Amino acid sequence: MAADAKRIELAAGSKLVARYLLLALVAAIVLFPVYAAVMVAQKSLTELGSLDVLVPDRIDLGSVPTALGEARMGRYLVNSAVVSVAIVIGQVVTSVLAGYALAFLDFTGRRALLAAVAASLIIPFEVTVVVNFETVQQLGGVDTYWALVLPFVAFPLGIFLMRQAFLGIPRDLLDAAVVDGYGHLGILRSVALPLVRSTVAALSLFSFLLAWNQYLWPLLVTNRDDRRTVQIGLKQLTGAVGPDLGVIMTATLLATIPILVLLVVFERQLIRGLTAGSVKG
Amino acid sequence: MAVKRSRRRETRLATALVAPAVLILGVFVLYPLLRTAWLGFFVQDPFGRNSRWVGLDQYRDVAGSDSFLNSLGVTVRFVVLTVPTALVLGLLLATLANQQLRGIRLFRIIFASTIATSVAVASMLWLVLLEPSTGIVNQVLEAAGRDPVNLLNDPDTALATVALTTVWQSLGLVFVVTIAAMQSIPEVLYESARVDGHGRVSRFLRITVPLLGPQLMFLTVVLTIGAFQSFGQIDILTEGGPQDSTNVMVYSIVQQLPLDRGAASVEAVLLFLVVGALSFVQFRWLDRRVHYGS
Numbered sequence: 012m013a014a015d016a017k018r019i020e021l022a023a024g025s026k027l028v029a030r031y032l033l034l035a036l037v038a039a040i041v042l043f044p045v046y047a048a049v050m051v052a053q054k055s056l057t058e059l060g061s062l063d064v065l066v067p068d069r070i071d072l073g074s075v076p077t078a079l080g081e082a083r084m085g086r087y088l089v090n091s092a093v094v095s096v097a098i099v100i101g102q103v104v105t106s107v108l109a110g111y112a113l114a115f116l117d118f119t120g121r122r123a124l125l126a127a128v129a130a131s132l133i134i135p136f137e138v139t140v141v142v143n144f145e146t147v148q149q150l151g152g153v154d155t156y157w158a159l160v161l162p163f164v165a166f167p168l169g170i171f172l173m174r175q176a177f178l179g180i181p182r183d184l185l186d187a188a189v190v191d192g193y194g195h196l197g198i199l200r201s202v203a204l205p206l207v208r209s210t211v212a213a214l215s216l217f218s219f220l221l222a223w224n225q226y227l228w229p230l231l232v233t234n235r236d237d238r239r240t241v242q243i244g245l246k247q248l249t250g251a252v253g254p255d256l257g258v259i260m261t262a263t264l265l266a267t268i269p270i271l272v273l274l275v276v277f278e279r280q281l282i283r284g285l286t287a288g289s290v291k292g
Numbered sequence: 293m294a295v296k297r298s299r300r301r302e303t304r305l306a307t308a309l310v311a312p313a314v315l316i317l318g319v320f321v322l323y324p325l326l327r328t329a330w331l332g333f334f335v336q337d338p339f340g341r342n343s344r345w346v347g348l349d350q351y352r353d354v355a356g357s358d359s360f361l362n363s364l365g366v367t368v369r370f371v372v373l374t375v376p377t378a379l380v381l382g383l384l385l386a387t388l389a390n391q392q393l394r395g396i397r398l399f400r401i402i403f404a405s406t407i408a409t410s411v412a413v414a415s416m417l418w419l420v421l422l423e424p425s426t427g428i429v430n431q432v433l434e435a436a437g438r439d440p441v442n443l444l445n446d447p448d449t450a451l452a453t454v455a456l457t458t459v460w461q462s463l464g465l466v467f468v469v470t471i472a473a474m475q476s477i478p479e480v481l482y483e484s485a486r487v488d489g490h491g492r493v494s495r496f497l498r499i500t501v502p503l504l505g506p507q508l509m510f511l512t513v514v515l516t517i518g519a520f521q522s523f524g525q526i527d528i529l530t531e532g533g534p535q536d537s538t539n540v541m542v543y544s545i546v547q548q549l550p551l552d553r554g555a556a557s558v559e560a561v562l563l564f565l566v567v568g569a570l571s572f573v574q575f576r577w578l579d580r581r582v583h584y585g586s
Contacts, residue, residue: 027393030391030393031393033388034388034389034393034396034399037385037388037403038399038402038403041385041402041403041405041406041460041463042402042405044414044417044418044421044460045405045417047417047420047421047428048417048420051420051428059426060425060426060431061431062428062431062432062435064428064431065428104312105312105313105316106313108309108310108312108313109309109310109312109313109314111309112305112306112309112310113310116302116303116305116306116309117302118302118303118305118306118307119303121306124310124314127314127317127322128313128317130322131317131321131322132571133567133568133571133572134321134322134325134564134568135517135520135521135563135564135567135568135571137521137523137542137545137560137563138324138325138328138560138561138563138564138567139320139321139324139325139328139560140545140546140549140560141324141328141331141545141549141553141556141557141560142323142324142325142327142328142331142557143320143324144549145553146319146320146324161316161320162316162320164312164316165312165313165314165315165316165317165320165321167317167321170313195302195305196305223410224410224411224412226410226411226412226523226524226527227523227524227542227546230527231546231549242410242411242412242413242524243412245412245413245416245528246412246416246527246528248416256420256423256426259416259420260416260417260420263413263416263417263420266410266412266413267408267409267410267413270408270409270410271408274407274408281468282468282472
């Protein structure tokens with residue numbers, strides 16, 4: 012009996028070890044490209060020809076100044092930050108205003124507007140680039156910040172999200188505000204907006220991620236280095252620093268750090284947003 | 293709402309509130325779609341001059357052309373290579389991480405980590421790994437005594453390799469969405485299935501997968517639409533080559549844009565028909581859930 016118990020314990024123990032080994036192996040595979048990038052980023056050009064490049068033998072941030080300066084990542088990061096923040100502010104403002112009107116106001120054209128927003132929701136940006144590029148060219152917008160921002164200042168999904176959030180506010184609260192003599196703008200500012208803060212936070216996070224990661228549009232409307240965003244700046248690196256993969260990897264990691272920080276800080280909003288997205292939209 | 297005011301006054305306020313959104317959506321979404329469809333009726337010389345009305349001829353010519361059929365085929369293959377693979381692998385990661393173990397949080401963070409990468413970042417990471425002369429893939433092959441490979445430069449392997457990088461980048465999203473739902477499945481269900489003699493695989497297929505239905509549906513639509521819109525990974529990794537073997541629809545549209553606006557417009561409209569139909573299905577499904585669901 013005692014031997015049996017011991018055998019079971021041993022079996023359970025080795026099962027546990029096996030579980031951890033499997034987890035560790037899978038984690039190593041998933042993480043490998045990032046690990047390799049971190050290693051390559053710290054090595055010099057002459058060390059790249061061998062597998063020793065994967066050995067974590069030092070912490071060397073020497074290529075960071077080169078990436079930020081010579082490779083212009085500093086400028087690209089600033090451009091991306093400016094453009095993304097502007098897009099977030101624009102999307103939140105237009106979504107809150109339109110979402111409130113669609114939730115609570117009775118007006119001519121309300122149904123038509125809902126249909127138009129729904130239609131916009133299913134039109135991919137890639138489909139409209141031909142004409143949007145033409146529009147921006149005609150307005151002289153190539154290599155301007157506004158051309159990078161303006162097309163994204165309204166976000167159909169954001170309008171729907173805000174409308175849903177406003178509709179979820181208990182009616183009693185709104186009625187009480189009306190009794191207290193608030194008009195619509197007063198209700199929006201003092202009652203409704205504070206109650207939908209978490210939706211605004213989730214919308215801001217998603218809108219920032221989408222804006223920061225944009226590739227196609229910034230590629231089309233910028234030619235000058237001083238207007239390029241970080242994502243398209245990455246591709247230019249091979250030309251700017253030649254074959255120095257270390258600098259290229261440093262730059263690539265630098266482009267990810269702002270997103271990493273945001274995700275760690277707003278982990279809960281992200282998870283809630285994504286799970287809500289899959290259940291409710 | 294209890295506010296009863298004249299409809300006229302509400303219309304004036306509503307107009308002011310919706311004006312910014314309407315203006316932007318009108319100028320940058322709805323108008324471009326209509327104008328793109330319109331431009332498809334005209335052929336242009338390569339200098340963008342001498343537009344000539346040709347009716348539906350250009351639509352027919354482009355839709356039947358070898359280059360369009362190639363990019364449609366490449367795109368569909370790309371969807372087939374990426375979407376099921378990302379779903380299955382992400383679901384396996386979630387299953388693996390859905391156990392009560394000390395330190396499991398660390399593994400969950402690692403499995404979710406690729407959500408922090410953009411398409412461009414993921415592509416750059418893999419570009420450097422796959423770099424033919426100093427890339428790590430070839431270093432490993434050399435150490436193992438094998439011949440070096442140039443996966444992105446071979447028409448037989450380029451698309452699958454781009455797909456691999458895309459699957460890797462999507463893993464985090466699939467993982468995050470499915471693990472959250474998996475954790476909310478009551479343990480009792482698994483217990484009673486075990487009592488009924490169902491093995492691990494059977495429990496996974498009969499309990500986990502069906503209960504994750506909404507999440508898997510959401511992910512399928514999101515990943516499929518995303519795959520149809522792929523551009524960044526192609527631009528960074530292969531530029532559509534070799535021999536057009538990775539020339540997906542959006543890449544082809546962007547290539548045509550400065551050369552032949554009419555043809556680019558037709559391709560954009562055809563892309564819209566495909567993606568629009570998919571989005572419509574998603575929207576209907578989502579709408580129903582909002583109305584009749586929780």
